[in-house]
Amino acid sequence: MTVIHQNDLIDSITDALQFIACYHPKDFIDSLYQAYQKEENPVARDALAQILINSRLAAIGKRPMCQDTGMVTVFVEIGMGVHFDSQMTLDEMINEGVRRAYTSSADILRKSVVSDPDGARKNTGDNTPAVIHHHMVSGDKLRIRIAAKGGGSEAKARLAMLNPSDNIVDWVLEQLPKMGAGWCPPGIIGIGIGGNPEKAMEMAKSLAMESIDIHSLKARGAKNRDEELRLELYEKINQLGIGAQGLGGLSTVLDVKVGSYPTHAANKPVGLVPNCAATRHIEFTLEGNGPADMPEINLSDWPEITRLSDDKAKRVNLDTVTESEIAEWQPGDTLLLSGKLLTGRDAAHKRLIDLLDQGKPLPVDFKDRFIYYVGPVDPMAGEVMGPAGPTTATRMDKFTPRLLTETGLRGMIGKAERGAETIKAIRDNKAIYLIAVGGAAYLISKAIKVAKILAFEDLGMEAIYEFEVKDMPVTVAVDTKGNNIHKTGPETWHKHILEAHCASCHG
Structure with a gap:
């Protein structure tokens, strides 16, 4: 019998969450670097460069690689011979480890979980x-797999109850374009097939936490149906041309994981869970001899690369930029922003619209200003602001037309695509939509030189700040005429990939 002591489990959970917030798994870094080396689209290649540079900086600085430090998912395999020396239940121990990780002064992590999800949505603090999944297994060890999953990628999860004769590949290829860029591709896709709805989704979530090995699978060949699906989906998803950050390119997924489970004869449940550019997961085993040791970090595992686009970028002074200057920007242009920048996301936008509905004055003048959709991590000693990457702009679509029309807002910065009505409002108001790279939060924070709260301080990370930035890298996504890179980029690269594929087949 193995005795697992309470503090050993709690400390292991805490250490693991602090670790994965700052360090990518080596297999992910290696695969992302391969994607960077082969990428032909300059805009997507620059996005991959930013993610890689951000990852190395986060590892050096021991700071979160992404501002969304995730909601915790834990898979626990409990050996039948394990006994717990604890005054707490297993779930209580795990949650205590989570609490300590996210409230530790050693490395501040953003707290994103809210209770009463359809009501007050109060942050649990x-x-x-x-979210904990328990499995009893043979043996006398406690195996823990833990992930911190960001909201942007979780929002793109999919579940379908297909008919037995339906084609899974067709369904997946239909979903990927609909998922857009909010999950910050390229990443890993987990697909669970069978069981019942909750089993399919649990499998998909678990599979998305596995190591990347698609290239070794390609080398040896498939041995079963699941592996056949992996290879087919990997090739066909990348042929869609969605690319890094949805900008169009050769790499949309780094791996596809597929697992299956027996199901009812009348059903074919399929769960799809993407893992984003901030892939954060780790596995450890407790055997009764103390807390788990975290992996040793070797900075040589990270490639040292530099962005080549800065030399071609347009430098923009946000404090003096004119309407005519903005009108010249084209989708795909790289900009380096300097000057004063407002921030705000879901909760702040809701309050602003409520004030407009009530005919009350807004706390901030948005006339000719730019707003950055961000919920940053609190700063630590020596920092102006903690990691501050973009959140998914699509969630602000319901508010954007009114803000553009009624406040004179000039520009927006976020990640992922905008909806048709929002793009029309951008065009009609001669506004602009820019994207920052999801997965480059720590790199972006280095551009923030001054930060102060202007309104809604009670919202915490969702308050309206004013940042003063210096050379903050962004890409033009929707120009003043409504041209949209998230539409034209994937279309162009899908066509390019298919033409190249056909040429190689005929060659």
Whole structure:
């Protein structure tokens, strides 16, 4: 019998969450670097460069690679011979580890979990509770797999109850374009087939936490149906041309994981879960001899690369930029922003619209200003602001037309695509939509030189700030005429990939 002591489990959970917030798995870094080396689209290649540079900086600085430090998912395999020396239940121990990780002064992590999800949505203050899956297994060890999953990629999860004769590949290829860029591709896709709805989704979530090995699978060949699906989906998803950050390119997924489970004869449940550019997961085993040791970090595992686009970028002074200057920007242009920048996201936007509805004055003048959709991590000693990457702009679509029309807002910065009505409002108001790279939060924070709260301080990370930035890298996504890179980029690269594929087949 193995005795697992309470503090050993709690400390292991805490250490693991602090670790994965700052360090990518080596297999992910290696695969992302391969994608960077082969990428032909300059805009997508620059996005990949930013993610790689950000990852190395986060590892050096021991700071979160993404501002969304995730909601915790834990898979626990409990050996039948394990005994717990604890005054707490297993779930209580795990949640205590989560609480300590997200409230530690050693490395501040953003707390994103809210209770009463359809009501007050009050932040729990410590990122608890985790979502915990328990499995009893043979043996006398406790195996823990833990992930911190960001909201942007979770929002793109999919579940379908297909008919037995339906084609899974067709369904997946239909979903990927609909998922857009909010999950910050390229990443890993987990696909669970069979069981019942919750089993399919649990499998998909678990599979998305596995190591990248698609290239070794291609080398040896498929041995079963699941592996056949992996290879087919990997090739066909990348042929869609969605690319890094949805900008169009050769790499949309780094791996596809497929698992299956027996199901009812009348059903074919399929769960799809993407893992984003901030892939954060780790596995450890407790055997009764103390807390788990975290992997040793070797900075040589990270490639040292530099962005080549800065030399071609247009430098923009946000404090003096004119309407005519903005009108010259084209989708795909790289900009380096300097000057004063407002921030705000879901909760702040809701309050602004409520004030407009009530005919009350807004706390901030948005006339000719730019707003950055961000919920940053609190700063630590020596920092102006913690990691501050973009959140998914699509969630602000319901508010954007009115803000553009009624406040004179000039520009927006976020990640992922905008909806048709929002693009029309951007065009009609001669506004602009820019994207920052999801997965480059720590790199972006280095551009923030001054930060102060202007309104809604009670919203915490969702308050309206004013940042003063210096050379903050962004890409033009929707120009003043309504041209949209998230539409034209993937279309262009899908065509390019298919033409190249056909040429190689005929060659």
